[in-house]
Amino acid sequence: MKCRAGFVFxxxxxxxxxxxxxxFNQKRILLTKELLESNDTLNxxxxxxxxxxxxxxxxxxxxxxxxxxxxxxxxxxxxxxxGYEYGLGTEDTPIFPNMxxxxxxxxxxxxxxxxxxxxxxxxxxxxLGGGLHHGFQRKAAGFCIYNDSAVAIKYIRKKYNLRxxxxxxxxxxxxxxxxxxxxxxxxxxxxxxxxxRYLFPGTGNVNERGIKEGHGYxxxxxIDAFTQDESFLNVYETALKEIADFFKPxxxxxxxxxxxHSFDPLSHLCGTMNIYERIPQLAHEMAHQYCDGxxxxxxxxxxxxxxxxxxxxGQIWNIMKxxxxxxxxxxxxxxxxxxxxxPVNLPNFWHDTAEAYVxxxxxxxxxxxxDQLLQNLLKYTxxxx
Amino acid sequence: MLVEDIMxxxxxTLPPTASIADALILLQENRLRHLPIxxxxxxxxxxxxxxxxxxxxxxxxxxxxxxxxxxxxxHTIMSxxxxxxxxxxxxxxxxxxxxxxxxxxxxxxxxxxxxxxVTEKDMLxxxxxxxxxxxxxxxxxxxxxxxxxxxxxxxxxxGKRKTNIVSVLIYPYKNDSNYKILVFRIQTLxxxxxxxxxxxxxxxxxxxxxxxxxxx
Numbered sequence: 001m002k003c004r005a006g007f008v009f010x011x012x013x014x015x016x017x018x019x020x021x022x023x024f025n026q027k028r029i030l031l032t033k034e035l036l037e038s039n040d041t042l043n044x045x046x047x048x049x050x051x052x053x054x055x056x057x058x059x060x061x062x063x064x065x066x067x068x069x070x071x072x073x074x075x076x077x078x079x080x081x082x083g084y085e086y087g088l089g090t091e092d093t094p095i096f097p098n099m100x101x102x103x104x105x106x107x108x109x110x111x112x113x114x115x116x117x118x119x120x121x122x123x124x125x126x127x128l129g130g131g132l133h134h135g136f137q138r139k140a141a142g143f144c145i146y147n148d149s150a151v152a153i154k155y156i157r158k159k160y161n162l163r164x165x166x167x168x169x170x171x172x173x174x175x176x177x178x179x180x181x182x183x184x185x186x187x188x189x190x191x192x193x194x195x196x197r198y199l200f201p202g203t204g205n206v207n208e209r210g211i212k213e214g215h216g217y218x219x220x221x222x223i224d225a226f227t228q229d230e231s232f233l234n235v236y237e238t239a240l241k242e243i244a245d246f247f248k249p250x251x252x253x254x255x256x257x258x259x260x261h262s263f264d265p266l267s268h269l270c271g272t273m274n275i276y277e278r279i280p281q282l283a284h285e286m287a288h289q290y291c292d293g294x295x296x297x298x299x300x301x302x303x304x305x306x307x308x309x310x311x312x313x314g315q316i317w318n319i320m321k322x323x324x325x326x327x328x329x330x331x332x333x334x335x336x337x338x339x340x341x342x343p344v345n346l347p348n349f350w351h352d353t354a355e356a357y358v359x360x361x362x363x364x365x366x367x368x369x370x371d372q373l374l375q376n377l378l379k380y381t382x383x384x385x
Numbered sequence: 386m387l388v389e390d391i392m393x394x395x396x397x398t399l400p401p402t403a404s405i406a407d408a409l410i411l412l413q414e415n416r417l418r419h420l421p422i423x424x425x426x427x428x429x430x431x432x433x434x435x436x437x438x439x440x441x442x443x444x445x446x447x448x449x450x451x452x453x454x455x456x457x458x459x460h461t462i463m464s465x466x467x468x469x470x471x472x473x474x475x476x477x478x479x480x481x482x483x484x485x486x487x488x489x490x491x492x493x494x495x496x497x498x499x500x501x502x503v504t505e506k507d508m509l510x511x512x513x514x515x516x517x518x519x520x521x522x523x524x525x526x527x528x529x530x531x532x533x534x535x536x537x538x539x540x541x542x543x544g545k546r547k548t549n550i551v552s553v554l555i556y557p558y559k560n561d562s563n564y565k566i567l568v569f570r571i572q573t574l575x576x577x578x579x580x581x582x583x584x585x586x587x588x589x590x591x592x593x594x595x596x597x598x599x600x601x
Binding site for chain 2: 023090091092134141142143172175197198199200201202203265266268
């Protein structure tokens, strides 16, 4: 299968930068792009420039006064007190110069991806600058200012009237997107994440199912802390296929946070590169089975930006473009260039080696618990059918 | 927190002379489970639950059941006397009443007048607010010696990092009265700096806990 794929990128993405100590660092996108260029899977014809989302587009999801507050914050004209109401100026989402423009680029990139796919120019488009799933209608949270996926889904609904399946594999619950479409039966949200019992944002229980007309169109798999590859993939694959078969989407948007890896400092899941090869393969398969290929993928979380994110995100592109994950050694050119800057030893292979595999004493218990969770979820899909 | 902060002030009631059928319809139409019975002076003189009303209705298994039972006046089946509470009572006292008396609804009475109602569901909703689980947050559990001054000591570490605390709960530590568990919900996706500070200050964290091997 040869697919027409596109990669949205601009150096402007790097301006979405809170401060040097902040764990959310968009340099991850540049690292991924260069890894793919060195690997000869990404070339100039694949690249698409993002645009800036207009205020009207942002207002498809966000409140006008929130957008104005973000603009003022970026110009240093929002007081601490005023910012607090909008979640601006907190430890998670500190104010930085021109934050409105930087955030609008990420949203515009996802909108550009939508247009490329829905105009029929490309089958799949990847916008690693997007995936900011914690953004709320009038509140910044969890490193996210504007919620590009929520805006893009509103945009698809309004402009193209398609049934959208949103799949969120970030280790944190995709709460902003879920609540945005909680009462909408035309948008199905599915989030797999570490249980919110301990982890931010705390929501994403299996019983969160949607309300009113949208009841039965929100799905959550809050898997146990320390879940590893086999259990993750088993529950994820079964649930995804069941949900896709039930919902029959016309377009798929995936949020590809890469923080469920055992190296990630902000979650307690213990996945390896195996899940980051399989997740895009499944999205690709579902897109062709149900949506004539229409698939937009975004980035998201991922806080081991050297060892995990470039490879995990690189595989999304490899699968979009060539239908197969890259194997073997990472290109030497890339390793040589970035090892000088990286505080940790860069991995030598696309796959993980022994140090990524941890020994979890409670493995059997965790697997059993996740299986029961899956049964709980499937019970619901079957009642609806 | 006071009862007046959580009570519902619009209460559906019936006079004692209303029929059981009236009660049945009112319960079904408004999806209620309890009806206070009040006299003309708005004094609470009894209460009926949906179960009381069902028990007084003819069985659906009886072929020739007449529905004459439904014409009986409601005061014939109401429970009395009624346990009531005051708007200035504490919510936690009310929880104890629900638990001890095995009931699920309490009329709120002030100056002998019915002024509100609190149900088991209102109570649970309030408890959820107290735990803070409805707000975006990360959770940290610290095991501490049970001694004066420990809470501000630990809380100061959060303050130093400008981390906003959404809720604090203090649990007993198993059956050991020498220790307590402090549960903090903090409003951040990135608790790692605070976790590091707590560990460096020598506190024992129950969550996040360490994987024994090979790392973390």
